[in-house]
Amino acid sequence: MRTRSVTALLAAVLTALLLVPATPAAAHNSLQEATPARDARLTAAPTQVTLRFLQGLNPSFTTITVSDAGRRKVPTSAPAVDGATGTVTIDEPLGNGTYTVAYRVVSRDGHPVQGSYRFTVADPAAPAPAAPPSTGTDTAAGATASSGPSDAARPEASGPKSGDDGPPVALLAGGAAAGLLVVAGIVLLVARRRARAGSGGVR
Numbered sequence: 001m002r003t004r005s006v007t008a009l010l011a012a013v014l015t016a017l018l019l020v021p022a023t024p025a026a027a028h029n030s031l032q033e034a035t036p037a038r039d040a041r042l043t044a045a046p047t048q049v050t051l052r053f054l055q056g057l058n059p060s061f062t063t064i065t066v067s068d069a070g071r072r073k074v075p076t077s078a079p080a081v082d083g084a085t086g087t088v089t090i091d092e093p094l095g096n097g098t099y100t101v102a103y104r105v106v107s108r109d110g111h112p113v114q115g116s117y118r119f120t121v122a123d124p125a126a127p128a129p130a131a132p133p134s135t136g137t138d139t140a141a142g143a144t145a146s147s148g149p150s151d152a153a154r155p156e157a158s159g160p161k162s163g164d165d166g167p168p169v170a171l172l173a174g175g176a177a178a179g180l181l182v183v184a185g186i187v188l189l190v191a192r193r194r195a196r197a198g199s200g201g202v203r
Contacts (some may be wrong), residue, residue, distance in 0.1 A: 045094035
């Protein structure tokens with residue numbers, strides 16, 4: 001009985017010794033702490049992003065990026081690795097808005113681990129974001145139309161008035177009548193001269 005009990009105890013201890021070292025060796029790296037923290041709402045823009053992981057980091061396989069709400073990457077330095085901590089320095093001041101931190105590291109067993117989280121900058125002293133410029137063609141067309149003269153003021157738009165295409169009708173009629181009177185006077189004068197010439201020959 002005692003032999004069986006000792007054998008069972010030795011087997012349990014041996015099993016425990018085999019299982020305990022296997023647990024950390026098989027564990028993947030994971031994010032333990034972040035500054036700024038996940039879902040943090042900051043009243044002042046951060047100048048750095050620091051991530052602390054469960055295991056030590058390899059600088060050659062550590063990537064940390066920051067992007068804005070439009071998915072544009074924010075300029076940062078390369079990750080500075082110190083043991084299990086990686087830090088990037090933000091090159092430009094961050095404006096108000098939501099930002100995403102994305103990371104990719106490698107576990108001790110060579111397994112890549114990646115993830116992301118967001119934080120928000122809400123500095124009450126920062127100016128409000130500028131409104132995007134208007135790109136509507138209707139607004140531009142309206143501005144162009146209002147800046148120029150109206151159709152009524154344009155000579156080509158108003159067009160000639162009635163009677164402007166040529167001399168007035170009354171003037172033409174008067175000229176024709178005067179011409180007829182001149183012709184009639186000439187015919188009458190010639191006829192009188194002929195009549196006088198004919199009467200003188202008879203005598």
